[in-house]
Amino acid sequence: MEVYGHALSENFIAKLTRFPEVELWGVLKRSPDTEPRKPCREPGHPSLGPLGNLPLELLFNVIECLDFRSLLRLMRVSLQWKVAVEALPAYVALIKHARGQLNTLGLTGIIKHHTVSALYGALLSQKCASCFEFGGFLFLPTCERICFTCLLHNKAYWMLPTSMAKECFSLTYAELNTLPILQAIPGSYFVGSQRTQRFPIPLVSVKQAKQLANKVHGSARMTAIKYVESKPVHNEMYHQLHRASLDPPGCDLSRVRLKFHPVDDEYCGTAAIRFPYVKAGRADSGRLCRGCEYISRNFDSLPDDIRAQTVPAGVDKSIPLRAIATRLRSRRGFADHISNCYGVKRLLAQEKA
Numbered sequence: 001m002e003v004y005g006h007a008l009s010e011n012f013i014a015k016l017t018r019f020p021e022v023e024l025w026g027v028l029k030r031s032p033d034t035e036p037r038k039p040c041r042e043p044g045h046p047s048l049g050p051l052g053n054l055p056l057e058l059l060f061n062v063i064e065c066l067d068f069r070s071l072l073r074l075m076r077v078s079l080q081w082k083v084a085v086e087a088l089p090a091y092v093a094l095i096k097h098a099r100g101q102l103n104t105l106g107l108t109g110i111i112k113h114h115t116v117s118a119l120y121g122a123l124l125s126q127k128c129a130s131c132f133e134f135g136g137f138l139f140l141p142t143c144e145r146i147c148f149t150c151l152l153h154n155k156a157y158w159m160l161p162t163s164m165a166k167e168c169f170s171l172t173y174a175e176l177n178t179l180p181i182l183q184a185i186p187g188s189y190f191v192g193s194q195r196t197q198r199f200p201i202p203l204v205s206v207k208q209a210k211q212l213a214n215k216v217h218g219s220a221r222m223t224a225i226k227y228v229e230s231k232p233v234h235n236e237m238y239h240q241l242h243r244a245s246l247d248p249p250g251c252d253l254s255r256v257r258l259k260f261h262p263v264d265d266e267y268c269g270t271a272a273i274r275f276p277y278v279k280a281g282r283a284d285s286g287r288l289c290r291g292c293e294y295i296s297r298n299f300d301s302l303p304d305d306i307r308a309q310t311v312p313a314g315v316d317k318s319i320p321l322r323a324i325a326t327r328l329r330s331r332r333g334f335a336d337h338i339s340n341c342y343g344v345k346r347l348l349a350q351e352k353a
Contacts, residue, residue, distance in 0.1 A: 017287035064117040090120035113180040136286035136328035138275035141205040153253035155244035156207040159267040169213035170226035189269030254323030286328030291343025296325040
């Protein structure tokens, strides 16, 4: 395959992309790639117990239903369990490609809420749960892949302290405690234009809190009525969270004209982490397009038709320009994108000049 007269080789792709590993991205950082901590007791029994009679494939299906923390504990039950777990394809892949991410999941307290199967499924998938493009991040509370743009613009993937979720969705602490509660890791977070300094605080996702509220109160309409009946002091963010859809938009939200005055996500970045996509044993964490970065930097001097294609009418140009500059693409995704990217065409033309 050729693009603009160039063979689509690894070297050609590498020249037009970059891997933003040195950038903080403003989200959770991957913990050191040490093996997730295991209970200190050595295996004391040689047997798998009654489950040892199951065929290996069925045994694997059973233990994949455990959360990852329980899986590590199981390895200490017996020598045979240790051998069985270390032969589990899901365990092998997660330890090989996402060991640091698993450690971070443990630090936030979220790891106990997700099965090995769910984490493995996220590792093998690549689509953002919101826009269906490449999702280079894992949203910890729901174990869904998410892209940087949707993390910023889809309010279902915002986080709230349990105290605010209680007030916003008319829930009790007992009800909220049924949700995955993330313990925010202290540090600086930056997503979009918001910078936050976070201290340890229990957080829940808007998506899960709103789903719970709709179940408790009967419907989204009743949840909103309950909120109004509480006679709250006006809070624009709460009102927008009630309007936020729980269904995936299936589109690039940076290109959608805002219906309301934007509010800040005060807990941005606290629940997402870079997460690789694995196919045929090969990990792909995504790459940025240098051509899109060129468009973002030189937007005002671009031809009118290119500017119109890049920024829809009525949309603040800073939003889609930031989105294209931070859009991670898989290798295959970049190969599909490259022939339509004006910035790539300009960079190649400059190289020839």
